[in-house]
Amino acid sequence: GAVVSQHPSRVICKSGTSVKIECRSLDFQATTMFWYRQFPKQSLMLMATSNEGSKATYEQGVEKDKFLINHASLTLSTLTVTSAHPEDSSFYICSALVGANNEQFFGPGTRLTVL
């Protein structure tokens, strides 16, 4: 299947700092990428849909000024958690849509811990 990478895989930061997470499609171009958040033993919660060259579409309840998404190229989308707080600690996962079949492939995830 298609390969999606994320960087970093793990990050620990102090409260109030900003953290950028990168999501890359390695062997294909991804017009559409999704960002999810997953708390322990819970399912994936969609945060936003990222479309190359346009503004991201955020799900209800997700603060767009706090979770900045940029999809500047067909292979890269970034999520920046601004002024992170301990309650932002979670597992953040991106995914990319591939091909005409609407298949969605996930990155390995980024574990964010805010102290």
Place this chain on the structure above:
Amino acid sequence: QKEVEQDPGPLSVPEGAIVSLNCTYSNSAFQYFMWYRQYSRKGPELLMYTYSSGNKEDGRFTAQVDKSSKYISLFIRDSQPSDSATYLCAASKGYGQNFVFGPGTRLSVLP
């Protein structure tokens, strides 16, 4: 009512058993259905993809979609301890639209 429902388990089976994992959904507009396997602290891995109703088989895995009853299933034959993971079902209305995920079923295959 959540759009995609799934029994969270945990489900424990002996090695070699046939595993049946199921989801129900409420939105008749869903057309694309997927099953993912997620190991602890890892991203979900796409297992099976189905468009509309029908069956699809890939090795030990068979996915079924019954749109009339809004029911989707994943069968695992000859289950192995390495199949122990959380299995997530997901549904989407159309191309480019987000997928709605079930809460996942935790499966343990005991040697």
